[in-house]
Amino acid sequence: MNLQSMNVDLPRSHAIRSLEGKVSPEEWKQRVELAALYRLVALYGWDDLIFTHISARVPGPEHHFLINPYGMMFEEITASSLVKIDTDGNKVEDSPYPVNPAGFTIHSAIHMNREDAHCVIHLHTEDGVAVATQECGLLPITQHAQAVTGDLAYHDYEGIALELGERERIVADVGSKNCVLLRNHGTLTMGRTCADAFMRMYYLEKACSMQVRALAGGIKPYGVNQGVAEKNAAVTKAAFDGPISALAWPALLRKLDRVDPGYKH
Numbered sequence: 688m689n690l691q692s693m694n695v696d697l698p699r700s701h702a703i704r705s706l707e708g709k710v711s712p713e714e715w716k717q718r719v720e721l722a723a724l725y726r727l728v729a730l731y732g733w734d735d736l737i738f739t740h741i742s743a744r745v746p747g748p749e750h751h752f753l754i755n756p757y758g759m760m761f762e763e764i765t766a767s768s769l770v771k772i773d774t775d776g777n778k779v780e781d782s783p784y785p786v787n788p789a790g791f792t793i794h795s796a797i798h799m800n801r802e803d804a805h806c807v808i809h810l811h812t813e814d815g816v817a818v819a820t821q822e823c824g825l826l827p828i829t830q831h832a833q834a835v836t837g838d839l840a841y842h843d844y845e846g847i848a849l850e851l852g853e854r855e856r857i858v859a860d861v862g863s864k865n866c867v868l869l870r871n872h873g874t875l876t877m878g879r880t881c882a883d884a885f886m887r888m889y890y891l892e893k894a895c896s897m898q899v900r901a902l903a904g905g906i907k908p909y910g911v912n913q914g915v916a917e918k919n920a921a922v923t924k925a926a927f928d929g930p931i932s933a934l935a936w937p938a939l940l941r942k943l944d945r946v947d948p949g950y951k952h
Contacts, residue, residue: 705952706767713746718766720881721753721806722950723943727885728810729761730947733892735811736760739873740790743881744798744805750774752798754791756784765952774799788849793869796854797861797877804865804877806884810892815874818895821902824868825894827916828901828908832894835887837920838927840864844871865927866891879928882936887927 707715721743728734728741737758745751753769755761771780776791790809797804818825827836842860845853861867866887867875874891878884901908923931943950 703765703768703952711746715766717743717745717881718753718769719951721769722764722766723940724806724808724881724885725755725761725764726943726947726950727939728808730943731889731892733810733812733888734761738787739809739811740787740794741808741884742790742794742798742806745771749779750798751779752794754786754794756782757787757790758784762947765950767952792848792851792853793857793875796857797875799854800858801861801877803879805879806881807875807877808884808888809869809873809875810888811873812892812895814896814899815868815892816872817899819868819873820871821898825891826898826908827920828910829894829897830919831890831897833911833916833919834890834923834927835866835894835920836916838864838887838924839866839868839891841868841870844869878932880932880936882932883928885939886931886935890923890927 706718710718721741724741724743737755737760740755742752742754745753751771751773753771755764756768756770759768768782768784770778770782770784770786772778772786772791774795776786776788776795778786793809794807797807824841825832825836825839827833840861842857845856865877869875874888874895876884876887876891878887
């Protein structure tokens with residue numbers, strides 16, 4: 688897991704040749720969307736140096752997916768630098784970059800068993816890890832939390848995810864849920880698109896931050912009236928698959944184009 692021990696001479700991001708026109712239009716669109724997602728995660732301060740991972744399925748029957756080049760900061764990642772691998776973790780395209788083996792374990796578990804999970808985000812934010820470490824998990828004490836608690840699963844920590852046998856347990860714990868607290872580890876969301884996965888992560892991360900602040904004073908939080916959390920969960924669950932993303936994602940891309948447009952290379 689140490690780049691120095693891998694003895695890899697990594698090129699600068701601007702030295703990566705553009706793949707536009709060299710891959711299918713569908714793959715290029717997915718590459719651009721995923722690269723934008725990496726840049727947005729960095730913009731919101733959710734990245735963890737070169738660690739953690741976001742992956743997206745390449746359109747087509749091959750079950751290939753794109754993942755970050757291990758050794759590149761999220762703010763550097765471009766559409767062309769993303770690494771394409773198969774479900775066995777083998778690169779199917781030449782790339783000077785390795786792939787984080789722990790990232791492969793977690794993401795391949797979801798991609799291999801959830802046809803609807805075209806994009807998977809895994810983060811190690813301070814507040815996300817803090818709530819994943821709290822015995823109570825995510826409490827439905829805020830509107831943001833109620834938007835995801837009905838679609839939230841938990842997976843117990845088994846150490847750095849290098850053992851492929853953990854994939855079966857991840858799949859069993861996640862089931863049909865789209866948001867996950869990886870105990871003592873971090874957060875994970877998935878969606879049919881990069882936009883859907885991002886919006887779920889936005890709400891999950893916001894909810895975790897709000898909970899950490901609410902509990903910081905040592906005072907019992909004020910609970911919502913009975914039935915309100917369930918009502919909000921039912922209203923928002925379906926909205927994450929399209930309607931919310933359709934409004935917010937174009938605005939996020941416009942913002943990214945203003946402040947950090949290099950992801951499209």
